[in-house]
Amino acid sequence: MKSIGVGLIGSGFMGKAHALAWNAVRPVFGDVPAIRLAHLGDANDALARAKADEFGFAKASGDWRQVVADPEVDVVSITTPNKFHLEMAAAALAAGKDVWCEKPMAPNLADAEKMLAAARQSGKVAVLGYNYVQNPVIRHISKLIGEGAIGAVNHVRIEMDEDFMADPEAPFQQRHEKANGWGAIDDFAVHPLSLILTLFGPLERVMCDMAKPYSTRKSPEGEREVEVFDIATILMRLKNGASGFIAVSRTAWGRKGRIAIQIFGAKGSILFDQERLNEFQLYLTSDGPTEAGFRTVLSAPHHKPYDRFIPAPGHSLGFNDLKTIECRQLIGRMLGEEALSIDFEKGILIERAVDAMARSFQEGRWVDLG
Template structure:
């Protein structure tokens, strides 16, 4: 039976633009989707770049004007992987045109912008998605199931961290991420740590933040230097609604770290430990194990941890980063088809930006703040 077609326009072809394309092309081959997905038009900064992207990524058309994607009535879904400061303008234009919007995180530089985008999408009735694909890992799903089932008992403590080193070189150029509109390390990668904390342990109610700029200026690309005001490291102590306490860190100058998205959860009956650097493994400690036999055991990703089995029939062979994007895309397409709720919509993205801003305010004021 012929399926309806969902025609996609992509804005931006960097790392995350390619990841979105991998998701769009892999998801229909792994999952039974309600739509066939068409790569309709890709937009990049110049006509030459757009044409290269069209050929390389497999789109039917290319353009140097992102507005062409918005204005084209044939396009149903707009995928936005442009710099953070452009997310609001592009998303609002797509929403006004009645298109579904898949936007990379952070949703917007300011919570007030994210709120405007959220309300516009909800009023228009379009389906939205913010790119937090680490949450799609079957091991994180398993961890949440174990916590909710009470296997860890009462949750007492949480530690989360997202560290990389892509800004560790002090002679690295000033980028859009260093602009205040880009957000800094807490917004850029600490947002993942916050999303994971609430995914596993529920709402955060109070924060105490510490945001630090370690590299105060960078080359501007024109022979001069430019002042940096955003944080290189953002940390926060957390209090959860369930009574647990914890901490998170977002750090983009962590020398040697490439993808340390880790967490530890401590309960009265057990504990969990996880590292994105080995993200097909979850470590579990059970207090009921007899003395002399206690220790963290490895839970290997396998077909028993859906949807791992759709990618690989053998345990321990592992799935990868782009597979998580395919899982994210599949969940979003199901929401567009009305088969499920949006996995991580603009309102969820607004929540994360609210947490980020509350931590930033707490750091400036040097006191605990309630999350509103």
């Protein structure tokens, strides 16, 4: 493969993140084919052309189907609202394109299963946009757990909070529509679930409660009912026997990008917070009693692939750097390499967990994932 032709559908925040990653992946890693930004699609021709010029794409179209059909496109980045993922991913896969689709897979499990079936039938690479698992810190935490540094893990807690929906006077938006899913559990909880899947494997059972702090929002047409839930709390049991919980909120004033992880084992503990994504805290019982305590470990070149970006420790990676790492993992899969990514096969485990959470809330009981 001498070069990779990229198609991008959607040019909002995540579309730009994908464009930045495609532009950066070869300069950062140096070991991938040349990247051709072939075709950008968006809601109309004018917007698509403007964004194509900004991001560096050769062609632009107001019809996403033209991106999928373009013979110059080898892989399609899908960064549109969730309700469009099934149709777009299925069409791209059927056209023989590899797919990089933003999370979550779809607004409901049935559509996600159809996406998985389309990927299996096509035989193409199909991965999801879970870039937080690409953090060198998370990779190192996984290594520590795998080596038994903190012993057998017995309890895991993850909280994810932001405040972009905390203002009760903020207007109604697309994310308040049921057509895009349940709300906090599939917009937010999928990120903690991706980390749990990467660090520990799948869940065994869940018990979920959800809350709607503001039942209506203002819109140009008047008050509209908020159709989803902005807060969720989930008790969970992992297949490895550990207990834990996930707590997520889109209405938590003061929280901007928090994913706080606490992992407790028989021989120590590990703490991490996404708002400080270049460090983690480690407590080991093997330390002497006079020195016992949490130590802060900063990202450094020996936490691969931090070294591909910066040659000195403590200088910090960012959100879009993680997206570039994710892009490199996608290319690795396209080249037949082993890669760390959440493909549709793993992603369906997250979607089944979300579905189980929704059923738990509706039925008021624990739900087994099988």
